[in-house]
Amino acid sequence: MVNSSGSIQYLWFPVTPFEQNCSLIWCSVTNEAVIVDPGGSSPELEKKITELNLSIKAIWLTHGHWDHAGAGKYYADKYNIEILGPHIEDTFLFESLPEQAARFGLSSETEAYLPSKWLKEGDSVEIGKLKFDVLHCPGHTPGHIVFIEKTQGKAWVGDVLFNGSIGRTDFPRGNTADLLSSIKNKLLPLGDDIEFYPGHGSSSTFGREKRYNPFLK
C-alpha cells in the first residue's frame, strides 16, 4: 500500500554459499533505495535496480562478517555511494575480510575496507521518507547493529535472531550472554507484531520467537 509517508518495499537476493539474504529496500514514494548486507555481488539485484528505476543511496551493514560485507566496497564503487554501519567494534572484522573469505576456502578477491561511517545506538538512517532507528545488538559480533522502522514495524536484524534460532557466538569475540541480552532487552520489548528479516532463512515476528524459539526459553 502506498501512502504519503512512503511504504517499505523490499526484495531478497541470496548471496555467497551461505545464502545470505542481501536486501534491497526502497521507499515507495521516492524510489530511493539502500542495499543491506551485500556479502557477495548479485546480477539479479543489479537487474532489479535497473528494472525498477531505483536510485541507490547507500549500503547499510549489520556486521562485519564476510557473508554480509564482502561486496560492500564493490557496490559502493559501482553506485558511488557511502557504506553506513556497523558499529565501530567490528573494525577487526573489516580488516580481516580477505582472511575470512579464505577461511571458507573461497579464493575470492575480497579486499579489506572500512565503512564510510560507523553507526551507534540512537542513530537513525533514512531511505526517502522512511526512517530507521539503529540499535547496537552485540553478541554475534561486538559491533552488530539492527535497523528498525517502527511505524511500519519492520526490522532487519542480520545474524542476531533467526526464525527458530539465534546467531552463533563461537566466532572471534562472540558472546552468548551479550547476544541473549540484545535479543531479550532490546529487540523483543519493541513489540510482538514487529516482523523481522534475518541474514539467513525466512522472516518471522518478535512475538512468534518469544513464544516458540527454543533458544529464548
Ligand SMILES: [Zn+2]
Ligand atoms: Zn555473521
Ligand SMILES: [Zn+2]
Ligand atoms: Zn551470516
